[in-house]
Every structure is written in structure tokens, then in C-alpha cells.
Amino acid sequence: MKKLSGGQIAVLILTTVPMIAVGIAGAIGTYANATSVLHRKETALGVVAAGEGATLVAGLVMIVVTMLGQTAPTTIRAALWLLPAAASVMGLALAPTAAEAVVFALTPLAMTASAEGISLLARRIVVHRTGVDVEAQRRNATILRRIAYHRARAERHPWKKVRKLSELLAWRLMAKLGHSDATLGSALTDVQNTRIVDGANIALAAMLSSATDLPAATARPAVAASPATAKPARHTVTAKTATPPDAEAIATPETATEQTVPVYEPGTPQYVVRELWLRLNHQPGQSAIVDALGAAGLANSEQQARKIRSQVRRDNPGLPGPRAA
Structure with a gap:
């Protein structure tokens, strides 16, 4: 539970004192008005008690109930307005002239403003301390x-x-x-602030993260291979090395033997690059690998393409080399 600081208490006191003074001044004015017409102090005192006094009682009840953290009854809230209104009607009936009627009718409203103001301050203090x-x-x-x-x-x-x-x-x-x-307003503001922070987090992550940390890039349409070099994709676990050119045959006299190809999970970058390699029957270029990875919905940066091609070359030494110029 929050506590009021010394400055807040001082401001509340300085604010409440004028309110009380206004209410007292209104009661004195009503008493003087009634005395001037009725010429009996007891009757004038009764008029003040029935108007401002009853309003003061209703205001005090509302203040105490509010400080206890309870809702004010409907009768008390209605009395804060009906009783001064009755006192105003009484002043209209007592006034001998039209000008005095206006004064007699408005004087009791001072107590209403005082009681309502102090009750509102009491309610705000409770809300500040308890949050309810x-x-x-x-x-x-x-x-x-x-x-x-x-x-x-x-x-x-x-x-x-x-x-x-x-x-x-x-x-x-x-x-x-x-x-x-x-x-309710604070709760809605918290929800909106959370959404703004989440949106800013996503935007900053997309701007500042490296290519490997970003989500999968948007798939780009694959470049259609030329009919002359297109070959059906092979999905066998083993593959034979292609016949090397004449220059390579001199450097490697051994006959190409069947080697076991590592098994890549379908859909992985290594699987896509190796299938492209086998389909072209030569080492694919970097741009072709980027397009193939993009078509498969994978990260397709140039750095990623070089990394995957080097890994596939190490894992599959029997794959053909670059295409002869």
C-alpha cells in the first residue's frame, strides 16, 4: 500500500481548508438571510441545519465510507444534491424581492461544493494508496x-x-x-506497450542480426536448367564418380570405384546442393546454389552457398569437378 509523502499531505491540507471555509461561509450566509426575513434566530438556525447541516452530514458519511474502502449508498449520493436543492427552494420562498431570491437560492450551494470536493479528495486518496x-x-x-x-x-x-x-x-x-x-486504462496501456515492444524487437532483430541468424529467406523462383544439361535427379544412396577428363585421367590412373555417399536428410541445404551437383554433372556455380536454396525455402546468402558447397565437396570426393571452359 502506498503512503502519502509529506508534500502531498501538506497540499491536501492546504486544499481542504479553503473547501471547509467555503462551506462554513455558505452556512453563515444562509443563516443571515433567514434571520433577516424571519427575525427569529432559532428558526434561521433550523433552516441552516435542514439545508447545509444535512448536506454536511451526508458529506461526512460519504467521506468515512470512502476511507473505509466501501461504496457510498445511493441515498447518501442523492442527498448531497437534493438537500442543497431543498435549501435553495426554501431561500426562494423566503426572499422578499427577486434580487434577494437569487442570492438566497445560490447561497446553500456553497455547502454542496464543499462536501462534494472533500469527498472526491478522500476517494482519490484511497485510490492512490490501495490502487482500487x-x-x-x-x-x-x-x-x-x-x-x-x-x-x-x-x-x-x-x-x-x-x-x-x-x-x-x-x-x-x-x-x-x-x-x-x-x-482499466492502465491495463489497456500496458497491453499496447507490450505490443509496441514486441514489434520493435522483431524489427531490430531483422535489421541487426546476421544472415545465419535470420529466419528463412523468402523463396526465389529457381532458374530453369537448359535442356542440354538437364538430367533426372538421382536419389540413390550410392553414386559413381563421373569419368574424369583426359588431363585428370593422367593424374589419377586408378579406375573410379563406387563410393558410399553420405546420407543427407531431404530438405537440408546439403541435400539440395548435392542433388543440383548430380543433376548438372559438374560443380555448380555459386549463383546456381543460391537460387536452388531459395527455391527450397532455405537461407540463400552467398556466404551460405560457399559454406554448403565446400562441405558437400568434402563429404563427396567422388563428385565431378568444375565444368571445363
Whole structure:
């Protein structure tokens, strides 16, 4: 639970004192007005007690209830406005002239402003310390009950007009839900901030990460091989080395023998490069490897292409070399 600092307490005191003074001044004014007309102090005191005094009682009850973390009863909230209104009507009846009627009617409203202001401050103090706005929860609960009732009536009432009216009322009540609820506003702001942070994280990762750490690149259309060099893909586990050119035959007199080819998982970069190598019957170029990896939906940077080609050459020494110029 939060605690008020010394500065906050001082500001609250400096704010509350003028409110109390305004309420007292309004009561004194009403007393003087009633005395000037009725010429009896006891009757004038009764007028003040019935108007400003009753309003003060309602304000004090609301303050205490709010400080206890409870919602103020409907009668108390209504009394804060009905009692000063009754005092204003009483002032209108007592005033001998039209000008005095305006003064007599407005004087009791000072107590209303004082009681409402102090009650609002008490409520804000409780919300600040506990983080719970009881009045907002009460309003939202009331609205939710009314929405549930009208939704049920809109679906099951036998009269079509009543169903239509309840549906409209439910939508109108939905617009009022969460109004002036600081907790709801804070929760929505937290959700939005989380989404903004996630979006910024993805954007920065895409901009600053290396090519190997990025997600798979967008597949690019494969370059169609020329009909003269195209050969059917082979998926056998073993492969024979192609007959070397004359120059290579002199350097390697041994007859090419059947060698065991490492088994690559289909869909891996090594598998794609080796299939391309066998299909072309010569060492593929770097651009051809980039296109083949892109067509397979794999990372297809030039660095990745060089790395995979070197690995396939080491694992498969029997593959043919570069195409003769």
C-alpha cells in the first residue's frame, strides 16, 4: 500500500481548508438571510441545519465510507444534491424581492461544493494508496448487470419491439463501460506497450542480426536448367564418380570405384546442393546454389552457398569437378 509523502499531505491540507471555509461561509450566509426575513434566530438556525447541516452530514458519511474502502449508498449520493436543492427552494420562498431570491437560492450551494470536493479528495486518496477505485467498480458492475439483462431480453423476449429496444440499450451501455476507470486504462496501456515492444524487437532483430541468424529467406523462383544439361535427379544412396577428363585421367590412373555417399536428410541445404551437383554433372556455380536454396525455402546468402558447397565437396570426393571452359 502506498503512503502519502509529506508534500502531498501538506497540499491536501492546504486544499481542504479553503473547501471547509467555503462551506462554513455558505452556512453563515444562509443563516443571515433567514434571520433577516424571519427575525427569529432559532428558526434561521433550523433552516441552516435542514439545508447545509444535512448536506454536511451526508458529506461526512460519504467521506468515512470512502476511507473505509466501501461504496457510498445511493441515498447518501442523492442527498448531497437534493438537500442543497431543498435549501435553495426554501431561500426562494423566503426572499422578499427577486434580487434577494437569487442570492438566497445560490447561497446553500456553497455547502454542496464543499462536501462534494472533500469527498472526491478522500476517494482519490484511497485510490492512490490501495490502487482500487471502489466507485468505478460499482459503476462497472451496475452497467454489466444491465447489459446482461438487456442482452437476455433482446434474445428471448416474445415482443419484437422490446427485443430491438433492448439490443440498442445494450450497445449504448457498452459505450459507458469502463468510463473513468483508471485501472482499466492502465491495463489497456500496458497491453499496447507490450505490443509496441514486441514489434520493435522483431524489427531490430531483422535489421541487426546476421544472415545465419535470420529466419528463412523468402523463396526465389529457381532458374530453369537448359535442356542440354538437364538430367533426372538421382536419389540413390550410392553414386559413381563421373569419368574424369583426359588431363585428370593422367593424374589419377586408378579406375573410379563406387563410393558410399553420405546420407543427407531431404530438405537440408546439403541435400539440395548435392542433388543440383548430380543433376548438372559438374560443380555448380555459386549463383546456381543460391537460387536452388531459395527455391527450397532455405537461407540463400552467398556466404551460405560457399559454406554448403565446400562441405558437400568434402563429404563427396567422388563428385565431378568444375565444368571445363
